[in-house]
Amino acid sequence: MNSKKILSQYIQNFVEVNEEEVDQFTSCFEEVSIKKRQFIVQPNFIAHHMYYVVKGAFRAYVVTEEGNDHTTSFAIDDWWITDYNSFIYQQPASSFVMALEDSIILRVHFEKQKELKETNHKFETIFRIMAERGLAFSQRRITSNLTLPAERRYDQFMSKYAHVAQRLPQYALASFLGMTPEFLSKVKNDKLRKKS
Amino acid sequence: MNSKKILSQYIQNFVEVNEEEVDQFTSCFEEVSIKKRQFIVQPNFIAHHMYYVVKGAFRAYVVTEEGNDHTTSFAIDDWWITDYNSFIYQQPASSFVMALEDSIILRVHFEKQKELKETNHKFETIFRIMAERGLAFSQRRITSNLTLPAERRYDQFMSKYAHVAQRLPQYALASFLGMTPEFLSKVKNDKLRKKS
């Protein structure tokens, strides 16, 4: 199935659109192939696009002064990614977004997205729902980070997103969950020992 | 100035609306007075409303099995609050939302908000922008929590939200920043010592 068809199915989870609307929506997106380790967003540059991942995997992360990196978000097939803060305010980004696999994305430029939102109430609805769900997800993550110790954050993540974890290097998952890769390794190993 | 006038000014930060639209929008809100320590959201009950704080202060928090509480968000004048996850999915809440002061709020019921979003593109835009900014804020918070040690999280918060901190009990701020009240007390005191 071609990329724009996949995107059109995605938006039909949110609103009912006719053929013309589908075309209008998807025509604002550009398909781009991204090689593993290639960056689509970099610090100090404005994130001009939001990216819909047709196929592949990405990781967004920040690097501290000391050189430690921390995964702020990631995306696999059928998810979105960008430096959201940079994108919506059109200000310089603070994070990298890098491909973890050879990937295919559909990107929409800030101005194009703005036009879409303005021209059709339904398109506005799509982006509203995406933002709402993103916010809800983000708040659940904050709550886990505040309330659960490292091991239980890992358990909770795995119970919901085991299929995602498979496609992430472990250091990326560790820093997403707010722990060092060494500690995650220990957590996983303690689990194996307990079972047997 | 009356509450609905204040709300109407608030929405004019986002969209241009005529008098009729202002009325239509604000008429979906109910003004309610909330006494200090009163709850507007409780765990296991669905959050049927979103709350716009006209005057006052609120704290959202979760309580763990061990009985520790953790501030997930707060709101003072001109901010919004609810259990967002409960509200948008209309599922049982996991947090409390409690008044920290005697407050006046404007609340909108889930169904009313849905109607508003459906009936006028501009109203949809308002809630879209709110969700987008909420998400951006939430992501910045996650990044701070992942990358900064306790003292710097405190500094960063104070540099942006000192006026908010004044109105929060210190234990609420501490748990929002992901540390114990005892530790925040130490952090503040170390700072004073350094200065002199």
Next chain:
DNA sequence: TAACTTCCTTGAAGTAACTTAAGAAAAAAG
């Protein structure tokens, strides 16, 4: 199939932040 490079594991030593407990200060209630 060797030689990098990247990623993961293990363990020892260190530390940032937590827990517990008790008292002081401030705020609220009578």
Next chain:
DNA sequence: CTTTTTTCTTAAGTTACTTCAAGGAAGTTA
């Protein structure tokens, strides 16, 4: 203003997690 309740501070002891360092496994490139 006196009492009670709530909030904040201080300090000692503890722990969950980090850092550092080195070796092993797995994937990637020649």
